[in-house]
Amino acid sequence: MKAFSYERARTPAEAAAAAAEHEDAKFIAGGTNLLDLMKLEIETPAHLIDVNGLALDTIETTPEGGLKIGALVRNTDLAAHKRVRKDYALLTRALMAGASGQLRNKATTAGNLLQRTRCPYFYDTAQPCNKRSPGSGCAAIGGFSRQLGLVGVSDACIATHPSDMGVAMRALDAVVETVKPDGETRTIPVAEFHRLPGDTPHVENALEKGELITAMTLPAPVGGKHVYRKVRDRASYAFALISVGAVVQPDGTGRVAIGGVAPKPWRVEAAEADMKRGAKAVADGLFANARPTHHNEFKRTLAERTLGSVLTEARG
């Protein structure tokens, strides 16, 4: 691990300002992904700003009847929250499908959204990777790509976003709240938060230098049946091959987001118009512009069949 200086921030604005001041600064909250990457020297911040003392760890009801989730709310606490379980069960299910109990106790809401890909070529510093080292090439394309993405990908990068929580947040139309170094706050719909790789896969989200996530908000509950189904190589504590997060209404309409297939939680609103026609019609829309590799083309079929199973369960 490269040496770094360290400070504890006292307010969100102070944290953002400190991040803008220092070259190569990073915020640290749970640290479960960042420290893993720092040990491998994939991340090499020169300065860490500990944001754990910022009191962004509460869940409050919004005037619209939704929830405002502090950026520092731990994954376990978010999943176990009474109103989340009752009104946003998809989020509880997605969170509990991810990582291990130890990691969920430490990992935060904002950190979960900001976690980086688990592409093995990103992790292997002996391999070229446009995300880790811009312009160096992509060893995943033409490499062992079974775990990697098939939609939203580019010639520069086929990495997936690994979050389960993000899939639920996308289906539930969550909004990210931030503060910038100059103190200005803004909101970013989670749909627009993650960037597709294009030819700049190292730019992963809409945050500006020093900008700090302070909360995520959920709109008022939409009702319906909430199902999160994750398919992976072992029954627990593994990243998704694919996952399906769905909210299905009694009349058969609904929304669906897919994990494990794209550089961001993958949702195509237009495809949801076909919910009543079944999984194939929806999957055709979700994967309209897919460009799978030989190794991961199975994910298209797996996603359609899993969605079919989810729709059956939701309507049952």
Next chain:
Amino acid sequence: MAGPRDWEISRRDLMVGAGAGAVLAATPKLAEAGASLASETRMPTLASVSFTVNGEGRRLEVDTRTTLLDALRERLQLTGTKKGCDHGQCGACTVIVDGHRINSCLTLAVMHEGSEVTTIEGLGQPENLHPMQAAFVKHDGFQCGYCTPGQICSAVAVLDEIKAGIPSHVTVELDGELLPTSDEIRERMSGNICRCGAYSNIVDAMAEVAGRRA
């Protein structure tokens, strides 16, 4: 408890770094690489942190890079907590911090100002075993024993999590009563790997403690 050892390591690392720079500089083509290497050599930063470990207040001056795991093992000589993968994948380093089980390898010591840490040494001692430790012995919940401190810290916290009503991936009804069933125990213990494969006996040990509590 801070010995001169840490400084010696730092000094040696610095000397190795300087030596490599000199060799590279002697080769014209690599001179540039040598310069960038030197510019990336950063001086270690020391910071102080105070926390409670097994009920005892401790104050340490650490390199900011020191994980909680290394602080426990190398500075406080609490070697019960084990380093397995050092990347949060195996669970051997599991300790209980402020009532929650975490991977001590994936958190920095300096991030724990004021924390209350419980390690395997704090749960029980050979002459005064924690019920979970006694159950692991009774049910043969280990073979080589390397993962065991992490398994036991995790197991104790898992039963508390079930008691607190925190759902899991296998919980059927999110608003129903939570019971420490084998399915719940297995799912919740998936962050602790046992290469000897003592899993079924670990489940038995935990079920016994859960039953005794209920």
